[in-house]
Amino acid sequence: MTALLVGRRAPSRLRVVAWRFFQSTQGRIGFAVLVLLFLLAFAGPALSPWSYTDKDFTAFLSPPSAEHWFGTLQTGADVYAVTLRGMRKSLIVGLLAALVSTALAAVVGAFAGYFSGWTDRTLTWGADLLLVLPAFLILAVMSPLFGAGQWVLFVIMLALFLWMVTSKIVRGMTISLKQREFIQAARFMGVSPVRIIFRHIIPNLSSLLIVDATLNVSAAILTETSLSYFGFGIQPPDVSFGTLIADGSRTALYAPWTFWFVAGLLVVTVLAVNLIGDALRDAFDPASRRPR
Amino acid sequence: MTPVLEVTDLNVSFGDVVAVRGVSYAVRQGEVLGIVGESGSGKSVTSAAVMGLLPPGATVTGSVRLHGKELIGARQRELTAFRGKTMSMVFQDPLSALTPVYRVGDQIAEAVRVHQKVTRTQAAAMAVELLDLVGIPNPAQRALAFPHEFSGGMRQRAVIAMAIANDPDVIICDEPTTALDVTIQAQVLEVLKKAQRETGAAIVMITHDLGVVAGFADRVLVMYAGRPVEVGGVDDIYYGPRMPYTVGLLSSIPRVDTDGRHPLVPIEGAPPSPAALPPGCPFAPRCPMRLDACEAAEPPLFDVGPAHQAACIRWQDVRPRVAAKHAVPVEPRDGRPRQDRQPVLKVDGLVKRYPLLRGSVFKRRVGTVHAVAGVSFEVREGETLGLVGESGCGKTTTLMEILELAEPQEGRIVVLGHDTARLGGAERMAIRRDMQVVFQDPLASLDPRMTVYDILAEPLRTHGRGDPGGRVAELLDLVGLDPSHAARYPQDFSGGQRQRIGIARALALEPRFLALDEPVSALDVSIQAGVINLLDALKAELGLSYLFVAHDLAVVRYIADRVAVMYLGRIAEIGQVDAVYEAPAHPYTQALLSAIPLPDPVRERSRRRILLEGDLPSPADPPSGCRFRTRCPKFRAELTDDERAVCVAVEPSVRLLDKDQGAACHYAEKLEVT
Incomplete structure (x- = not known):
């Protein structure tokens, strides 16, 4: 009987969660779509002769054709090329900002709730301070910094203004979780507090955190979109979903291709992220219905 | 004598899940029926069905007759007319059975006024009388208290007072003492006995504790997987069980009165889920006497003696298990003293x-x-x-x-x-x-x-x-x-x-x-x-x-x-197990041991109980001197005033009485209680 288990690889949590994730249709579809979107964003431009900076002066605002698969913009830019370029930015910015902000919320909230006392007061004070700062104005003021190649800074700034509310929820849940016997059991076993936070507390909040992260993906893309709409955020000649939707909405009525391809891809992205989020949550949650 | 409450072939199902299957019993006036079973055996659902308190999703078939009147399918108005009047209920959790925002006295008076035409003042007076009857000190004053100001035992007394307010013919008690400590449980059981004497009501006692039933019930119904598997007089069930499940239950309880070292015999496996019952006898997968025939069909209740039925095809072969010698030696393994x-x-x-x-x-x-x-x-x-x-x-x-x-x-x-x-x-x-x-x-x-x-x-x-x-x-x-x-x-x-x-x-x-x-x-x-x-x-x-x-x-x-x-934060008695259990020296240990119900009807009926008065004092304001003196039967009844003065002034520390037995009492004296 012992040999049975030794021969196989250890059934640790990571492996079980991954297995359950890929057992669910939702998870597989979501994951496949997201991979396809990434492939499209990074490998797609190579398929077309046009780059996002090229202008075709023979075709302004022309509908999709063999030459321009998604049609062209008023400037003569190829919609396929700019959309994929925009998607590359938005995917990275949206996913990273969501992950960073949720991770920040989880860590800050859990530390504040677990340690209480001075740690708690300092961290809560920091979160409160960020809550009262007008995020949009600060991002707008800082926007000149987000020039070419500075998207990492942009991601961090976006994330910095997204985590506070979640961290407060996490803190409250940590305080009640701390009283539970399995946390006591780990403490009496000699597990260090930081380990307890990462091994017991955060996984037990995973449902909340995953829902939060999926919501944050759309929130980050939309914040970036609205920032870019007002001319902050991603600066031309670079494009993002935000700038494209802002431009396209003006011509959407009589030249639908300038708007619908971008909007459609945005919806597909958010949908894929939500599918993955749902499947992940079910995979983490042992009480959920078994995937067949 | 015709039965007061008669349940025939009661079935309850929630959707596809059948929770209760074919329960039949009858109780006569003044009789106590104990319904025993493990969690999930359907015993609480049975009583809820009798009271008509099941959620709308439940399907109930069969017959429940109270004084010959059919209750299944009766209209809500008829049900409310007898609920609380001819038939009342005592719940497990006394805190949730009382409304937190009303005074206890008012809640009891309300129970009276629902069914009797009396004035507000009369009802209030009756509430105080009832509280006095169930043994609440200063009833007139305590009637004005809110439920949260009562301790657990006092709340359960108030619930019992409410149940007997209209002189019912049947009282259904659903695990009335499970949430209480043993000494409080003994008090509450005493109150229930008294309530039964006063009202002459029939009591249906639902519990998982075979000890409580032994001293309290006249007849016992054992339930397993939603079905009665053995019914009979309390002595028949305890001394001559005919169903392997009953035998298993009885031999798996640790008892406080035997010198520890007889082996407990667990029943293997776990009770089946009501959604997935095994074919044939539901106990067959866990039964030590299983035959192939057991899995063929579910056995009916066979008559195995006068007023004693068991659902087992091998009932003639079933014997109460004889305690064998313990496998593990009592002495330390390496033999060192x-x-x-x-x-x-x-x-x-x-x-x-x-x-x-x-x-x-x-x-x-x-x-x-x-x-x-x-x-x-x-x-x-x-x-x-x-x-x-x-x-x-x-x-x-x-x-x-x-x-x-x-x-x-x-x-x-x-x-x-x-x-x-x-x-x-x-x-x-x-x-x-x-x-x-x-x-x-x-x-x-x-x-x-x-x-x-x-x-x-x-x-x-x-x-x-x-x-x-x-x-x-x-x-x-x-x-x-x-x-x-x-x-x-x-x-x-x-x-x-x-x-x-x-x-x-x-x-x-x-x-x-x-x-x-x-x-x-x-x-x-x-x-x-x-x-x-x-x-x-x-x-x-x-x-x-x-x-x-x-x-x-x-x-x-x-x-x-x-x-x-x-x-109350101190050690009352410490020592070698058999010495302490056989001859406890501290009055608290004596009371504690005598309060534990034994799964042995004859001994349970004949033994003398040392009942403690009142509740545990608050640890924020412990009594001076000996912490136990406020509830101590010895302090109250046996000691002289000079001796009492020592108890009030000096806190006793653990004093060695024997080789390995010490008690924190100035007047410790060994006494056999079990």
């Missing part, structure tokens, strides 16, 4: 106080809770010390102080030869490796998000024991679980299996000392026995020492070598 063995835990004068704070912005200290007030004991190698007491006596606080490995407020804790006041980081880690803990509720103490493999690997990884794979399989094997289940989550296991996982985790690092915090009190009796046997076997096999904290004295008698009885 106690004084030669090293102490693994030494607690000396331990004190733990909590400040009582008031105010939200500026916290003021308004008092001190003396949770533990000077407790001393030691656990030596290879022995088990049982720490027992009622809720609020400080036993869990004591345990937590030990487990924290921090310097206590006062006193000294020495674990495995190290004083906790002078521990370095490395030493503390080393002690954490050698001292492990098993908690009460296995579901709460196992991280629900971790697989069993990760749970068992955690202590190994924490203390750097390399690849845990092989050890995890070994551990699962050791506690009798299938190692191939390691990838499952705790919730996929039954209660008993979960507790085995908890024990396996505690054993992962091969500790020398195990602290057990009520490890079996959340489990059903038939499963509890298996876990107790496992703990006993592991102790012998691995040479462990246990500190076993529990409120159940019977379990402690079975597993412990020595016992310490705590009362």
Whole structure:
């Protein structure tokens, strides 16, 4: 009987969660779509002769054709090329900002709730301070910094203004979780507090955190979109979903291709992220219905 | 005499799940029927169906006749007319059975006014009378109190007062004493008996405690998987059971009156889920007398004696099990006498106080809770010390102080030869490796998000024991679980299996000392026995020492070598188990032991109970001198005024009476009670 288990690889949590994730249709579809979107964003431009900076002066605002698969913009830019370029930015910015902000919320909230006392007061004070700062104005003021190649800074700034509310929820849940016997059991076993936070507390909040992260993906893309709409955020000649939707909405009525391809891809992205989020949550949650 | 309440072929189903299947019984005036079964056997659903209190989703068929009047399918108006009047109910949780925002007296008066035409003042007067009847001191004054100002026992008395307010013919009690401590349980059972004498009502007593039924019921109905499996007079059921399940239940309860060392016989497996019943007899998969014929069809109730029926095709072969000799020797395994063995835990004068704070912005200290007030004991190698007491006596606080490995407020804790006041980081880690803990509720103490493999690997990884794979399989094997289940989550296991996982985790690092915090009190009796046997076997096999904290004295008698009885933060009596249980010297131990119901109807009826008055005093304001004197029967009845003055002025400390038995009483005297 012992040999049975030794021969196989250890059934640790990571492996079980991954297995359950890929057992669910939702998870597989979501994951496949997201991979396809990434492939499209990074490998797609190579398929077309046009780059996002090229202008075709023979075709302004022309509908999709063999030459321009998604049609062209008023400037003569190829919609396929700019959309994929925009998607590359938005995917990275949206996913990273969501992950960073949720991770920040989880860590800050859990530390504040677990340690209480001075740690708690300092961290809560920091979160409160960020809550009262007008995020949009600060991002707008800082926007000149987000020039070419500075998207990492942009991601961090976006994330910095997204985590506070979640961290407060996490803190409250940590305080009640701390009283539970399995946390006591780990403490009496000699597990260090930081380990307890990462091994017991955060996984037990995973449902909340995953829902939060999926919501944050759309929130980050939309914040970036609205920032870019007002001319902050991603600066031309670079494009993002935000700038494209802002431009396209003006011509959407009589030249639908300038708007619908971008909007459609945005919806597909958010949908894929939500599918993955749902499947992940079910995979983490042992009480959920078994995937067949 | 015609029965007051007659239930015939009652079936209850929720959707596709059949919870109750063919229950029939009848109770006559003044008769007590005990319905016994484990959790999930359908006993509470039966009573709810009789009262017409099931949710709308439930389908009920069969017949329930009260004084010959059919209740199934009766209109709501007719039901409300008899509910609370001819038939009333006492619930398990007295706190949720009372409305928190109304005064207790008003709630009882309301119960009266619903069914009787009396004025408000008359009803209030009757409420006070009823409170007096159920033994609440100062009833006129206490009637004005709110439910939260009552203790658990007093609330249950108030609920009983409400149930008997309209002189009912049938009282249904659904686990009325399960949430209460033993001494309070004895009081409440006394009140119920009195209520029955006063009203002459028939009582249907639903419980899982075979001891409570033994002394209280005239007839017993045993339920299993939604069905009655044995019905009969209380003596027939206890002394001549004809159904293997009843035999199994009776031999799996630890008893406080036998000298501990007869083996408990657990029933293997777990009760079936009502959604997936096995074919044939539902007990067949767990039955030691199973035949192939058992799985063919579900056996009907056979008449096996006068007014005694059992649902077993082999009822003629079923015999009550004879207690065999215990497999594990009582003496320490290595044969060394106690004084030669090293102490693994030494607690000396331990004190733990909590400040009582008031105010939200500026916290003021308004008092001190003396949770533990000077407790001393030691656990030596290879022995088990049982720490027992009622809720609020400080036993869990004591345990937590030990487990924290921090310097206590006062006193000294020495674990495995190290004083906790002078521990370095490395030493503390080393002690954490050698001292492990098993908690009460296995579901709460196992991280629900971790697989069993990760749970068992955690202590190994924490203390750097390399690849845990092989050890995890070994551990699962050791506690009798299938190692191939390691990838499952705790919730996929039954209660008993979960507790085995908890024990396996505690054993992962091969500790020398195990602290057990009520490890079996959340489990059903038939499963509890298996876990107790496992703990006993592991102790012998691995040479462990246990500190076993529990409120159940019977379990402690079975597993412990020595016992310490705590009362209000102090040790009342400590000593070798058999000495303490056979001849307790402290009045509190005597009362505690006499309050425990025995699963033996004849002895239960004939024994003398020492009833304690009132409730546990608040640990924030303990009585002067001896803490037990306010409830002490000896103080009240036997002592002279001069002797009492000593009790009031001087707090007694534990005095050695015998070779290994000490009591904290100025006038300790051995007395046989069980």
